[in-house]
Amino acid sequence: xxxxxxxxxxxxxxxxxxxxxxxxxxxxxxxxxxxxxxxxxxxxxxxxxxxxxxxxxxxxxxxxxxxxxxxxxxxxxxxxxxxxxxxxxxxxxxxxxxxxxxxxxxxxxxxxxxxxxxxxxxxxxxxxxxxxxxxxxxxxxxxxxxxxxxxxxxxxxxxxxxxxxxxxxxxxxxxxxxxxxxxxxxxxxxxxxxxxxxxxxxxxxxxxxxxxxxxxxxxxxxxxxxxxxxxxxxxxxxxxxxxxxxxxxxxxxxxxxxxxxxxxxxxxxxxxxxxxxxxxxxxxxxx
DNA sequence: AACCAGGCGCATA
DNA sequence: TATGCGCATGGT
Numbered sequence: 001x002x003x004x005x006x007x008x009x010x011x012x013x014x015x016x017x018x019x020x021x022x023x024x025x026x027x028x029x030x031x032x033x034x035x036x037x038x039x040x041x042x043x044x045x046x047x048x049x050x051x052x053x054x055x056x057x058x059x060x061x062x063x064x065x066x067x068x069x070x071x072x073x074x075x076x077x078x079x080x081x082x083x084x085x086x087x088x089x090x091x092x093x094x095x096x097x098x099x100x101x102x103x104x105x106x107x108x109x110x111x112x113x114x115x116x117x118x119x120x121x122x123x124x125x126x127x128x129x130x131x132x133x134x135x136x137x138x139x140x141x142x143x144x145x146x147x148x149x150x151x152x153x154x155x156x157x158x159x160x161x162x163x164x165x166x167x168x169x170x171x172x173x174x175x176x177x178x179x180x181x182x183x184x185x186x187x188x189x190x191x192x193x194x195x196x197x198x199x200x201x202x203x204x205x206x207x208x209x210x211x212x213x214x215x216x217x218x219x220x221x222x223x224x225x226x227x228x229x230x231x232x233x234x235x236x237x238x239x240x241x242x243x244x245x246x247x248x249x250x251x252x253x254x255x256x257x258x259x260x261x262x263x264x265x266x267x268x269x270x271x272x273x274x275x276x277x278x279x280x281x282x283x284x285x286x287x
Numbered sequence: 288a289a290c291c292a293g294g295c296g297c298a299t300a
Numbered sequence: 301t302a303t304g305c306g307c308a309t310g311g312t
Contacts, residue, residue, distance in 0.1 A: 034293060035293095126293075126294095127294095129292095129293050129294085130292095130293080130294040130295065131291090131292060131293090131294050131295080131307080131308090132292055132293080132294090132308095132309085132310095133291080133292040133293085133310085133311080134292085134293080135292095135310090135311080136292080136309070136310065136311085137292095137293085139310095140309095177308080177309060177310085178308080178309085179307075179308025179309050179310095180295090180306090180307050180308050180309090181307095181308080182308090184295085218295090218296080219294085219295065219296085220294095220295085221294060221295050221296085222294095222295095223293075223294060223295085224293090224294070224295085227293075240293075241293095242293040242294080243292090243293075243294090244293065245293085273293075277293090
């Protein structure tokens with residue numbers, strides 16, 4: 001599904017980068033659908049977010065997405081991958097539309113994209129996500145970055161690396177108010193920084209081995225592992241099953257996801273997750 | 288004031 | 301293998 005025939009190319013200008021909306025890219029659906037936790041919509045409707053060691057302001061225009069003050073180099077080296085720009089989402093939409101139920105989910109948010117985040121950042125974010133809600137996940141991640149992340153610009157902080165968190169204690173993390181998840185973050189940081197868990201192998205390992213590698217970490221079960229693999233390693237064949245997806249699968253796909261989703265099940269999952277959460281009466285999956 | 292939130296670890300059978 | 305419970309915190 002990777003394609004070089006995406007149509008209009010990005011336009012590089014001195015004041016930023018323009019992405020054609022023919023790529024099917026909707027900011028709100030993509031940045032506020034529970035896959036990343038560092039994006040905020042500002043009062044002027046721009047979105048601001050930090051990812052890795054980069055940050056940017058983005059806005060949704062009629063025919064383009066505008067990445068403010070982003071250089072061609074930063075786009076090519078970072079945001080292009082982050083925003084999954086080399087995937088043909090129009091072709092994906094057509095393929096998923098072969099199944100009537102999946103089509104409804106895709107039509108509900110056709111501009112939804114699955115972001116390719118940093119593995120460590122995705123891992124930590126979804127450790128924090130367990131038995132938690134999106135608002136509080138966002139708050140904990142923000143305090144984590146403000147407390148321990150490298151300053152990129154006044155008031156803007158990178159996500160702290162594993163080597164920063166590894167020597168800390170749960171008491172050090174108390175200001176995050178992460179609760180029982182604090183010791184999970186520290187265990188993850190220690191094992192990753194010591195090399196006991198190898199994040200660099202996750203995109204090439206067979207899926208089950210990649211899962212087991214992540215599940216060496218206390219507080220990482222199959223769901224958190226699958227989230228790290230899908231959102232942090234581009235493993236789009238991987239389906240994190242949370243309570244929402246479990247209900248969707250039970251009610252709508254008792255035989256499993258349809259053939260048109262094979263190989264991209266994780267992407268299908270994201271459309272279904274978003275549809276179930278924002279349009280539950282259509283699915284009728286609540287009791 | 289219980290119950291829930293993109294789960295997981297542990298005890299028990 | 302399969303349940304059920306507690307877990308920190310904060311919002312309804």
